[in-house]
Amino acid sequence: MDAIINVPDPVNEPVRTYAPGSPERAELEVELARMASTPIDLPHVIGGQEVVGDGEAVDVVQPHAHAEVLGTLHDGTGADAAAAVDAALAAAVPWRELSFEDRASVMLKAADLLSGPWRARVNAATMLGQSKTVHQAEIDSACELADFLRFNVHFARQLLAEQPVTSSPGTWNRIDQRPLEGFVYAVTPFNFTAIAGNLPTAPALMGNTVVWKPATTQTRAATELMRLFQAAGLPDGVVNMVTGRGPAISEVLLNHRDLAGIHFTGSTTVFNSLWKQVGDNLSTYRSYPRIVGETGGKDFVVAHPSADVDVLRTALVRGAFEYQGQKCSAASRAYVPASVWERLRDDLVATTEALPVGDVRDLSNFMGAVIDDRAFAKHKKVLDMAHADDRVEVVAGGTCDDEVGYFVRPTIALVSDPEHEMLTTEYFGPILAVHVYRDEDWDAMLTQMESVAEYALTGGVIAQDRAAIAEVTQRLRFAAGNFYVNDKPTGAVVGQQPFGGARGSGTNDKAGSKANLQRWISTRVIKETFAPPTDYRYPHMG
């Protein structure tokens, strides 16, 4: 077909309410019951084939009811990884030779299936496997993933339309956006099904083929995503999913000549280790691998003496405790002036103590469980430390219980020492450290908190005074890649607040944006000369 094709204008997927009596709630409840009662194999998908591996078996359980198994995966071995690379390389040429419209069409179809007939099952898998409440699952696995798929197509179309600004008389300059040579390695975290879906499909849209390793605890929903992509017509081998913990898979992939890029989201520690291995292996590769990684955070809320207390309380409760604080964007440190704390404390503590925490199948709960026994043990240790440390006063929560599920009560800890690890370390759980500063120390507080943590992901200011808002926005310019004024620091929406941070929080390539897609292409410039010179001499030579 010869045509310059436009793509549909993207629109953010509307968030459904799941209110009692709504059709979406009825459909979801059927799916939750079906999935919870039907554990399945969670196979690798290599070259389009479901392969039950022979690596160690790992059960994927419901975090809020850990005796209930959702499925069993097999830890990916070196042989599984090698087979996935072979499949990705075999699929590369036919995939990149399809037109952009054909590739885009697969992504747009996946978005429409997800927002329609697949919505309930992907949401149910995310709720059960990752312990998300229905609202948290809906904004992630249905809406954000559909948005990634649709907005990426829109941004990719813009990228491909960008051509040289000018051509000299007698010449024509053109740009060809090539995929990378080799395969892209996508490694995804447990906490967002949308990220799990975006990291392999963004490079694929740009013409690359991919080996994708989801987090073990997210594999129930990841398995639904693989099936969704296949249902949307993704050709075999374009995305190959290898399940498991990762090191054995990385051993093969990071030592492969054709590693063309890494698309990672997860902790700073794991990202640093992958980057280091790439550095150590540099002479192995055909091209310099593109490395994109969005990593950890120690996200802040700074309150000014002019803050509206109701706005501040809501931003803290939602920002710190939604999805059990397991968002990279979650507020985990707050700086509150003494004059505001006096008015905030009782209501904030009472609201926090009243938050319903439990099994996410009970839709009246505000929070579920933390992801697994490791996370639970880490949070328990932090709570024990907080209770024992005389620089810390636990004013809400502070308890946990793993008898049925990995439940950690939402916790607020008053921390007097601004250098304390509770104000610098990412715990990735429902633990909010609050530092109360003297109103007159506003300036010193801003200077100290700006760089006390290694991260720079999200943060915000709660204030009504315009001069204070302007001051914080400027002084904390490098402290967050996503900055909020009078709002919680979570809940970025694709196309509205492209997401990512710098410093120890990652490469800030902004998931779901043109900047991210740019990393998955390698530009070729073609200059054609219509009446080429036939004499080498220049006029100045006489």
Ligand SMILES: NC(=O)c1ccc[n+]([C@@H]2O[C@H](COP(=O)([O-])OP(=O)(O)OC[C@H]3O[C@@H](n4cnc5c(N)ncnc54)[C@H](O)[C@@H]3O)[C@@H](O)[C@H]2O)c1
């Ligand atoms: N900045 C962002 O956009 C963003 C978004 C979501 C999560 N996060 C961060 O992710 C972290 C939480 O997620 P997590 O617990 O899944 O992170 P993690 O780093 O423990 O795991 C991330 C992924 O890396 C895999 N992995 C670990 N070692 C590996 C290896 N050697 N080779 C290959 N894969 C390996 C894991 O199995 C998982 O799939 C937090 O630090 C959070 O801040 C950041």
Ligand SMILES: N[C@@H](CCC=O)C(=O)O
């Ligand atoms: N983009 C999400 C966070 C993703 C990380 O976990 C937000 O803005 O809350």
